[in-house]
Amino acid sequence: MKTSIIKEKARTYNLSDYSDFKSLYRDFWKKLYAICYSKTSNKEASEDMVQDIFISLWNRRNKLVITSSIEHYLIKSAKLKVIDYYRIQSSAKENNLLECNLCEHPEFDKEFLQQNEALYQFLEQDVELIVSDLPCQCQKVYRLSREEQMSTTEIADNLNISPKTVKNHLTKALGLIRKNIPSFYAITLLHHLL
Structure with missing residues (x-):
């Protein structure tokens, strides 16, 4: 033993x-x-x-x-x-919808209902960990872009930097996120967003 x-x-x-x-x-x-x-x-x-x-x-x-x-x-x-x-x-939701004959509507199809909300939450958590480790200016640019929905020009004006610098910071942030997030998370994110 x-x-x-x-x-x-x-x-x-x-x-x-x-x-x-x-x-x-x-x-x-x-x-x-x-x-x-x-x-x-x-x-x-x-x-x-x-x-x-x-x-x-x-x-x-x-x-x-x-x-x-x-x-x-x-x-x-x-x-x-x-x-x-x-x-x-998700399975219970799907069964309830089947009973109500709602599954014929595209927004209630089986694939959509089986989206794994937990994986999406873990993805958000992992992205936040990566973003919080970014250099200060790069982190500010990313957050203004993704969380505040600001345009490149608005970010540049807000932080008093050039639009090209904003794009460079975004490229760096997104590259690190892609590099550090497993591919199954990315697939889940795509499904969740579609």
């Missing part, structure tokens, strides 16, 4: 040891709950998701191989639970 021992910074968790497992739960449940709740605004569903994550971890403790940190693994598990939550919600 295999024993999963996971080192996390200064802490080591032996998943087969019940007291270590309880410590792992105490150390991470709040963070996982916060992730689930921030994306669903549903207290019971978030509690259920966290419980499911730890039950699954306990049930697979002797065969589980975690190559990243346990925190990274648990956060990824929480994100996947949120995605499942929205998949189930």
Whole structure:
């Protein structure tokens, strides 16, 4: 029988040891709950998701191989639970629409209803992390363009820089976002926007 021992910074968790497992739960449940709740605004569903994550971890403790940190693994598990939550919600919406004969309208087609709102929210979160790491002026230009819907000329006037400099900053920001966002996020974003 295999024993999963996971080192996390200064802490080591032996998943087969019940007291270590309880410590792992105490150390991470709040963070996982916060992730689930921030994306669903549903207290019971978030509690259920966290419980499911730890039950699954306990049930697979002797065969589980975690190559990243346990925190990274648990956060990824929480994100996947949120995605499942929205998949189930989309399915329920689709069933309700089928019952009401609304699916014949193009805006209610199956593909649209199955858009994964959770992935879109994670995409927004990841883009925000990238944008917040941009140099100050580049970040200002990006935010004025994307969040304030200002034109290149308006941004140039507002920041007292040339329109060419504005375009250079936008090119840099968008290039970094494209480079750092996985392609499945980009596909989800395109579907969400169409």
